[in-house]
Amino acid sequence: MRDYTVRAISADGFVRGFAAKTTGLVQDMCNRQKTWPVASAALGRTVTMAAMMGLNLKEEKHRITIRVSGDGPLGQIIADADGQGNVRGTVDHPQTDIPRRADGKLDVGTAVGKGSIYIIKDLGLREPYTGTSPIVSGELGDDFTYYFSVSEQTPSSVGLGVLVKGEEILAAGGYMVQVMPGASDEVIDRLEQRIAGIGSISERIQEGATPEDLMYLVLGDDAEILESRPVRFRCRCSRERIEAMLRSLGKDEVESLLNEQGKAEVVCHFCGETRTFGEDELKRIIEEII
Numbered sequence: 393m394r395d396y397t398v399r400a401i402s403a404d405g406f407v408r409g410f411a412a413k414t415t416g417l418v419q420d421m422c423n424r425q426k427t428w429p430v431a432s433a434a435l436g437r438t439v440t441m442a443a444m445m446g447l448n449l450k451e452e453k454h455r456i457t458i459r460v461s462g463d464g465p466l467g468q469i470i471a472d473a474d475g476q477g478n479v480r481g482t483v484d485h486p487q488t489d490i491p492r493r494a495d496g497k498l499d500v501g502t503a504v505g506k507g508s509i510y511i512i513k514d515l516g517l518r519e520p521y522t523g524t525s526p527i528v529s530g531e532l533g534d535d536f537t538y539y540f541s542v543s544e545q546t547p548s549s550v551g552l553g554v555l556v557k558g559e560e561i562l563a564a565g566g567y568m569v570q571v572m573p574g575a576s577d578e579v580i581d582r583l584e585q586r587i588a589g590i591g592s593i594s595e596r597i598q599e600g601a602t603p604e605d606l607m608y609l610v611l612g613d614d615a616e617i618l619e620s621r622p623v624r625f626r627c628r629c630s631r632e633r634i635e636a637m638l639r640s641l642g643k644d645e646v647e648s649l650l651n652e653q654g655k656a657e658v659v660c661h662f663c664g665e666t667r668t669f670g671e672d673e674l675k676r677i678i679e680e681i682i
Contacts, residue, residue: 393602396622397477399447400607403614406575407583410444411567411603411610412623417443417479418554418564420625424664427486429556430503431466436554437500437532438471439481440566443623446473449515457512460535462527464505465490478626482661498556501530509539533566540570547571547580549587553594563598567606586610627663634658634667635677643681650674 397412418436421427427435438458445456452475460469467484493499507527514520523543527535533552540548552566569587571580590596590609607615638646638656649656656669669677 394622395624396603396620397443397447398603398607398617398621399619400604400611400615400617402579402611403616404579406572406579407569407611408572409567409569409607409611409615410447411565411606412440412444413565413597413603414440414443414479414623415561415564415597417623417625419561421481422486422559422561424625424662425482425486427483428489429558430490430498430500431483431486431488432556432561433498433554434460434466434469434500434504434532435471435481435483435486436556436561436564437552437566438469439479440552440554440564441532441536441550441568442471442473442481443477443479444566444568445511446475446477446479446623447619447621449473449475451516452476452478453516455514457514459510459512460504460507460527460532461510462505462507462530464503464530466503466505469504473623477621477623479623480625480627480662500532504530504532506530509535511539511543536568549583551587551590551593553592553597555594555598563594565597565603565606566593567603567610569610582612583610586612625663627660627665629660629663629665631667634660635669638669638674638677639681643678646674646678646681650678 395414395417400409422432442458454475457472465488469483471481473479510524512520512522525539525542528538533550536550540546548570550568554564555562659666
């Protein structure tokens, strides 16, 4: 089944929701970075969140970037998405291995650690908007819920799940719901009851639940699906971008690469591709640096 996200609203108009199935997307990224299970789970949850937030972007050049900066062994996790469903992500230490929790589940919270979440929205304005909040649990669903409540003052609930078996991603996806101004206590109570009964997101998806199914479970059977968008891995790296990065190092640094190695090899952290610039190319770059 294809990967995609949906945007929906409850019948009463007081709760909006987003849901995603990202199993193939997460598998692709984990294959590229050769992640071990706890890194797969953390990266997959962050990428799923970015995919859902991307539904609010209307133009391809608009971009949302999530940076999870914890002090745990995984290091930093980065995911970004554009307005066309293109998503990518990376984790500093993909081959991280830590003991499982007492209940047998992956200990994502310890692997992420304490720190901060940063969300940068580039909507083509003069300056991107950056919001931040502390990491409260490291499990990421709770952390994004807290982010929206504190940084954007929007009462929200986020559920994220990645089911991992060795190197295989059995299921990945999530949901986000946000309460609109004017919602009554009755609306909020009903929403909380539905969320409490949804159970494991990844298990629901493994059993065949679609993003629409997740929205109906959380918002009610009479919820309206407003939009559906495919999501896929796509990296923005290119030979031109990497050459620009080499130029930014300055003439002395590029000359050092030429003299010591005779070439420059640059590996993209997102897609894993290696691009090589030979002796002649480095000499040309040096000559063109002002």
